[in-house]
Amino acid sequence: MDHTTRQTSSSTSSTRVVDVLVPVALNQNYSYRVPRGMELKAGDVVCVPLGPREVVAVVWAENANPDPRLHNRLKDVGEKLDVPPLKEELRSLVDWVANYTLSARGMVLRMALRMGENLGPERMRLGVRLIGPAPQRLTPARRRVIEVLSDGLLHGKSDAAREAGVSSGVIDGLVDEGTLAVEAMPPPLAPPAPDPSFAQPEFSYQQRAAVDMMRTLAANGTFHVALLDGVTGSGKTEVYFEAIAEAVRRGKQTLILMPEIALTGQFLDRFAQRFGVRPLEWHSELTPRTRQRNWAAISAGEAPVVVGARSALFLPYADLGLIIVDEEHDQAYKQDDGAHYHARDMAVVRAHIAKIPIVLASATPSVESEVNARKGRYQRVALPSRFGGQHMPHIEAIDLRRAPPPRGRFISPPLAQQIRFAIEKREQALLFLNRRGYAPLTLCRACGHRFACTICDAWLVDHRFRQRLVCHHCGFSMPRPNICPHCQAEESLVAVGPGVERLQEEAAVLFPEARTMVLSSDLITSIETLRSELNEIAEGRVDIIIGTQLVAKGHNFPRLNLVGVVDADLGLGNGDPRAAERTFQLLNQVIGRAGRDQGRGVGYLQTHQPEHPVMKALVANDREAFYASEIDSRERTGYPPFGRLASLIISAGDRPTAESFARRLAAVAPIDERIQVLGPAEAPLAVIKGRYRFRILVKSLRNVDLSEYLREWLAAGPKTKGNLKLEVDVDPQSFL
Ligand SMILES: Nc1ncnc2c1ncn2[C@@H]1O[C@H](COP(=O)(O)OP(=O)(O)OP(=O)(O)O)[C@@H](O)[C@H]1O
Numbered sequence: 001m002d003h004t005t006r007q008t009s010s011s012t013s014s015t016r017v018v019d020v021l022v023p024v025a026l027n028q029n030y031s032y033r034v035p036r037g038m039e040l041k042a043g044d045v046v047c048v049p050l051g052p053r054e055v056v057a058v059v060w061a062e063n064a065n066p067d068p069r070l071h072n073r074l075k076d077v078g079e080k081l082d083v084p085p086l087k088e089e090l091r092s093l094v095d096w097v098a099n100y101t102l103s104a105r106g107m108v109l110r111m112a113l114r115m116g117e118n119l120g121p122e123r124m125r126l127g128v129r130l131i132g133p134a135p136q137r138l139t140p141a142r143r144r145v146i147e148v149l150s151d152g153l154l155h156g157k158s159d160a161a162r163e164a165g166v167s168s169g170v171i172d173g174l175v176d177e178g179t180l181a182v183e184a185m186p187p188p189l190a191p192p193a194p195d196p197s198f199a200q201p202e203f204s205y206q207q208r209a210a211v212d213m214m215r216t217l218a219a220n221g222t223f224h225v226a227l228l229d230g231v232t233g234s235g236k237t238e239v240y241f242e243a244i245a246e247a248v249r250r251g252k253q254t255l256i257l258m259p260e261i262a263l264t265g266q267f268l269d270r271f272a273q274r275f276g277v278r279p280l281e282w283h284s285e286l287t288p289r290t291r292q293r294n295w296a297a298i299s300a301g302e303a304p305v306v307v308g309a310r311s312a313l314f315l316p317y318a319d320l321g322l323i324i325v326d327e328e329h330d331q332a333y334k335q336d337d338g339a340h341y342h343a344r345d346m347a348v349v350r351a352h353i354a355k356i357p358i359v360l361a362s363a364t365p366s367v368e369s370e371v372n373a374r375k376g377r378y379q380r381v382a383l384p385s386r387f388g389g390q391h392m393p394h395i396e397a398i399d400l401r402r403a404p405p406p407r408g409r410f411i412s413p414p415l416a417q418q419i420r421f422a423i424e425k426r427e428q429a430l431l432f433l434n435r436r437g438y439a440p441l442t443l444c445r446a447c448g449h450r451f452a453c454t455i456c457d458a459w460l461v462d463h464r465f466r467q468r469l470v471c472h473h474c475g476f477s478m479p480r481p482n483i484c485p486h487c488q489a490e491e492s493l494v495a496v497g498p499g500v501e502r503l504q505e506e507a508a509v510l511f512p513e514a515r516t517m518v519l520s521s522d523l524i525t526s527i528e529t530l531r532s533e534l535n536e537i538a539e540g541r542v543d544i545i546i547g548t549q550l551v552a553k554g555h556n557f558p559r560l561n562l563v564g565v566v567d568a569d570l571g572l573g574n575g576d577p578r579a580a581e582r583t584f585q586l587l588n589q590v591i592g593r594a595g596r597d598q599g600r601g602v603g604y605l606q607t608h609q610p611e612h613p614v615m616k617a618l619v620a621n622d623r624e625a626f627y628a629s630e631i632d633s634r635e636r637t638g639y640p641p642f643g644r645l646a647s648l649i650i651s652a653g654d655r656p657t658a659e660s661f662a663r664r665l666a667a668v669a670p671i672d673e674r675i676q677v678l679g680p681a682e683a684p685l686a687v688i689k690g691r692y693r694f695r696i697l698v699k700s701l702r703n704v705d706l707s708e709y710l711r712e713w714l715a716a717g718p719k720t721k722g723n724l725k726l727e728v729d730v731d732p733q734s735f736l
């Protein structure tokens with residue numbers, strides 16, 4: 001951002017007052033006087049004093065009737081920043097999301113203002129150029145530098161040092177000798193815009209119909225929701241690229257939301273193959289400087305296509321014309337700390353406010369989107385078969401009651417046999433287990449002592465690679481002791497149950513010649529290393545991939561034909577109303593990694609309940625059966641989308657305080673026959689980080705304004721004091 005041209009306040013103030021929203025945990029606007037000579041309108045980004053600090057904030061409205069008695073106590077707007085104003089469309093979104101989720105408006109605004117305002121101006125980059133003869137004392141290092149610069153062009157100073165393999169001191173020495181000259185580097189050129197005609201693929205007959213719908217939707221440019229519902233490997237990405245191409249042709253910006261940044265690596269390359277350049281990225285791993293540049297490019301309209309994680313939804317696009325939500329069913333779209341919002345749902349809201357089209361893409365749509373498509377509220381764009389004549393994977397259940405693995409092992413004999421065949425055919429196998437670490441529980445064989453977190457209601461998970469026992473809820477960790485702390489027995493501790501690290505150990509014993517790789521979010525050191533590991537897999541340099549849900553979605557590994565789900569029952573039966581949906585989606589996604597390129601994909605589900613409707617639907621490749629039964633049961637029980645839910649989570653440093661507050665709150669819930677208030681009940685995760693937790697579940701008919709009901713209730717209810725905390729989660733995804 002360029003701060004060089006800005007208007008600063010003059011000492012004399014007019015009587016004009018504006019209402020400003022500051023990005024802190026506050027709901028209301030603050031009034032500020034407008035210094036004489038400063039032009040301000042709604043949406044302008046300003047600096048204002050807030051207590052002892054100056055904060056970047058946004059003018060929300062003119063205050064036509066300021067209270068004259070307050071006038072002398074108001075502070076002046078400090079300065080107006082030279083950035084484009086936040087458009088009406090984005091301000092409405094901030095208000096809408098805050099109102100719906102009961103979050104402070106300032107906290108929602110904050111997501112739009114991640115512009116890196118405290119970084120200061122960019123440092124000028126210095127370059128060097130060869131201008132004079134070689135010096136008398138010509139060391140090998142100096143010779144290498146001269147060689148690198150022999151083209152006579154300006155090279156970045158640090159680039160030149162790196163290329164020549166020397167320290168910057170060697171370069172400075174050559175500058176002193178008059179061999180090289182230092183010059184300022186010109187500012188980096190903006191990357192070229194994506195070229196919509198760069199490399200358009202040939203589409204199959206089935207894809208062509210979908211592509212036509214995508215182009216029409218993007219060309220019409222009005223609010224419209226399409227559900228791009230295509231089986232894994234059907235070419236959804238290629239198809240929605242055509243909507244993007246159309247938006248680019250029309251000079252509009254596109255936002256592509258992805259549930260996880262882990263997925264974006266291969267995606268960036270595929271995008272570049274289609275459009276000639278990579279899109280701009282937006283996620284939490286960007287360096288502050290890149291974030292600053294990208295924010296500026298997005299708000300100036302210089303970024304035609306942005307791919308990002310959920311927070312990218314709140315950026316100030318100059319001219320947004322299309323939103324794509326990839327893997328729309330993914331629960332990672334729900335943010336559960338700070339403002340609780342669902343990025344897919346809020347993306348539909350943004351599209352509606354901005355009057356632009358939106359595409360929700362998935363092989364296993366959420367039940368909500370599926371119902372919307374069935375009712376005709378969303379347009380279904382279907383790709384029912386895979387691209388290039390590839391078959392859908394064949395799925396079989398392995399009944400663990402009949403074919404159990406040997407004691408202390410987790411891979412059943414039939415699955416081991418299939419992995420062996422795959423390796424012999426020089427194909428890859430993926431073992432999927434959604435459990436990080438080595439073992440979910442450690443206990444003492446002598447006294448039965450189980451290692452639990454001291455401040456959470458959770459077992460400590462054994463992480464052998466890090467050699468620690470770790471709490472997955474608060475991050476507490478300790479070395480794995482040699483002696484039981486309870487009975488002092490030696491060598492008595494045993495790992496119970498599998499995690500991905502333990503599976504790798506088992507795979508190494510079963511298939512000693514195979515190259516294995518574990519992929520799990522806790523083992524990722526940086527997004528770059530993850531991307532290179534995923535590349536290694538794609539290039540076939542790994543035989544057995546062992547992974548958590550990190551590998552389940554979106555990836556394209558050409559040599560992978562076998563997927564073994566080690567514990568298909570893991571996500572079922574935990575009391576979560578969405579357990580069946582989640583399990584169906586996740587297993588469908590992970591098995592969908594198989595057989596995408598050549599050969600037939602197969603998936604094996606190790607399960608204790610092969611007769612469960614989810615397993616039966618997967619084995620029969622009958623998604624209709626799954627949706628029919630799930631939709632029917634939601635309708636009967638009044639669960640979303642046929643009814644609405646909200647959670648109130650009350651926590652405190654001690655149990656009685658949390659419980660009594662929760663009871664008092666529940667007692668004053670307004671009576672409404674359309675609404676049920678369930679609880680309070682102790683949360684399934686009763687203690688996290690030393691905080692005792694209770695939950696109240698609110699369930700209503702579909703047509704009730706649940707947010708408004710909650711607001712009235714909370715306004716009348718007891719106030720939180722001390723370390724009591726009340727969190728509101730509208731449309732909860734987690735019930736823990
Ligand atoms: N028209 C096409 N021409 C060439 N290749 C294509 C075409 N359509 C799809 N493909 C290729 O088929 C593979 C699967 O496509 P893609 O990844 O878009 O499917 P998808 O539906 O997004 O899958 P998933 O839901 O499993 O992530 C990719 O390698 C893609 O490049």
Ligand SMILES: [Zn+2]
Pocket residue numbers: 453454455456458471472473474475476689
């Ligand atoms: Zn803990």
